[in-house]
Amino acid sequence: MLELQNLNVGYGYLQVVWDVSLKIHQGEVVAILGLNGAGKTTTLKTIAGVLTPKSGKILFNGQDITGLPTCQLVKLGLSFIPEERNLFTAMTVRENLLMGAYILKDNAEVKRNLDYVLELFPRLAERSKQLAGTMSGGERQMLAIGRGLMSKPKMVMLDEPSMGLSPKNVLVVFDAVKKLREEKVTVVIVEQNVNTTLSVADRAYVMEQGRIAMEGSSEELAKDDHVRKMYLGIA
Numbered sequence: 001m002l003e004l005q006n007l008n009v010g011y012g013y014l015q016v017v018w019d020v021s022l023k024i025h026q027g028e029v030v031a032i033l034g035l036n037g038a039g040k041t042t043t044l045k046t047i048a049g050v051l052t053p054k055s056g057k058i059l060f061n062g063q064d065i066t067g068l069p070t071c072q073l074v075k076l077g078l079s080f081i082p083e084e085r086n087l088f089t090a091m092t093v094r095e096n097l098l099m100g101a102y103i104l105k106d107n108a109e110v111k112r113n114l115d116y117v118l119e120l121f122p123r124l125a126e127r128s129k130q131l132a133g134t135m136s137g138g139e140r141q142m143l144a145i146g147r148g149l150m151s152k153p154k155m156v157m158l159d160e161p162s163m164g165l166s167p168k169n170v171l172v173v174f175d176a177v178k179k180l181r182e183e184k185v186t187v188v189i190v191e192q193n194v195n196t197t198l199s200v201a202d203r204a205y206v207m208e209q210g211r212i213a214m215e216g217s218s219e220e221l222a223k224d225d226h227v228r229k230m231y232l233g234i235a
């Protein structure tokens with residue numbers, strides 16, 4: 001479903017992603033792990049059309065999407081939920097969610113997607129009339145994820161969705177990922193919460209200093225000595 005071919009990305013003269021190639025199949029949950037500054041966010045932003053690669057190709061369902069603007073990618077079924085939540089703070093929770101469905105023309109479909117998101121995150125249903133800017137950090141994070149799902153994407157890219165959440169809400173987020181997986185939505189997830197992430201992901205890539213250092217099934221990686229030492233804090 002998604003293929004990166006020899007992607008090189010940087011900021012000005014500084015190159016931070018080196019020759020990254022990967023393949024993600026339809027319905028898979030794939031994690032991208034790595035230490036701070038490894039290039040994970042840069043990679044996601046490049047796929048999402050926020051950054052333009054210096055070289056390399058991005059294919060989505062066989063179509064070359066390299067350099068396409070984000071709005072066109074949403075129409076193709078790709079949703080990116082960034083680390084910075086980018087909510088419309090002066091709008092209500094419900095209005096923020098509806099903004100996520102702006103590409104849909106059919107009101108009945110918008111209503112269905114809204115019901116689906118509110119079921120996934122009941123807290124958002126309770127707070128639907130509250131201004132997004134007055135929601136707590138964790139609630140805002142759920143709102144950002146919910147909004148990203150309002151277009152019923154075929155593939156979702158989540159950048160550190162559990163960041164700043166209480167243990168209970170971390171579970172809410174990972175439950176949402178499990179539900180997406182049951183619905184055969186493809187998920188690419190970047191997380192520091194390596195243990196929990198490997199328990200929901202089918203496969204993972206490990207990025208180190210801008211390159212893919214390892215790849216494998218979650219089971220394999222969870223057993224790997226290097227991964228255990230570097231990412232799970234197990235000596």
Ligand SMILES: Nc1ncnc2c1ncn2[C@@H]1O[C@H](COP(=O)(O)OP(=O)(O)OP(=O)(O)O)[C@@H](O)[C@H]1O
Binds near residue numbers: 011038040
């Ligand atoms: N706008 C920018 N301008 C210059 N350098 C940047 C910019 N954004 C990121 N970088 C640098 O690129 C490198 C990769 O950053 P990136 O955000 O992709 O890492 P990451 O793997 O997502 O890290 P983290 O786990 O901390 O979120 C870092 O060294 C970072 O300082």
Ligand SMILES: [Mg+2]
Binds near residue numbers: 040041042
């Ligand atoms: Mg990041």
